[in-house]
Amino acid sequence: MSQVILKHVRDFLPDHVFDCGQAFRWQREEDGSYTGIVGGRIANIRFDQQEENTGEGQLVLSNVSESEFSEFWKHYLDLDRDYREIQNVLAQEDPVMKAAIAFGRGIRILRQDPWETLISFLISQNNHIPRIRKCIETLCECFGKPAGTYRGRAFYSFPEPEALSELTAEDLAVCRLGYREQYLVKAARKVLEDGPRRLRGMSDPEISGEEAFSYITEFCGVGPKVANCILLFSLGKYDRFPVDVWVKKVMKNYYGLETPKEIAAFAKKKFGRYGGFAQQYLFYYIRESEQE
């Protein structure tokens, strides 16, 4: 079994990275590692903390070759980014962020595939996280391709636009998507009509967050919240600040902000280009602290 070991890794805790609501296909193993499939590649990821003070440790990627790591996983896991720097800037003169970061310091924003993120967050609306995961797994089992087995389990790739574009309501009924099922088929058709490169191209740094936002919200079923998640989690627009029920709650409880307008203005002013990271720390903070 191929394996890649990275020493002296900081700010990477699998529980924080894979269970902070940004990705839905990583499964926690009994040993605390996570197994997932991304772009048809199956990997298991573990972190062994070695230094108490700095939180430094080694990251172990199993079922991953050196070339797969350097060509794919390194980028996906955002390993080149200095999260300590981001934390320092955000925590400055903000006791709330300071607490949130202390709580979720191992968070990283994964660089996910735009198509998969679009579909996943279409499913996420007005839905519970465990159900979102279930819907997505069924979708992959039924319409993705077999990608092999790991630890005795079969894995399936995320279905391509072509596979979803021709499905009927009857085909999709097994996924229990409810009223969201039409959004998936429409999205698949739009991606094919526009050319798949159009969506992917939104990750170009030359394209502003506003421009990408206006394109992504053309998809039926994509409003401001879902659009900002797609921008943040798959298109590299790190200043976006998605506001959902949890973020609303944290902004009201800790900052006294009520309306979406107030929240957006505050996030822009206070968190700026690191808005997306701030949002992830706050989301994880409020959600974990309320899940008794």
Add this chain to the structure above:
DNA sequence: TTCCAGGTACCCC
């Protein structure tokens, strides 16, 4: 049973 979830489309004014 009723409430709720990483909200949005649609309608009304």
Add this chain to the structure above:
DNA sequence: GGGGTACATGGA
């Protein structure tokens, strides 16, 4: 442009 409401589903 703001303010309601329906929407499928299943877990708590």
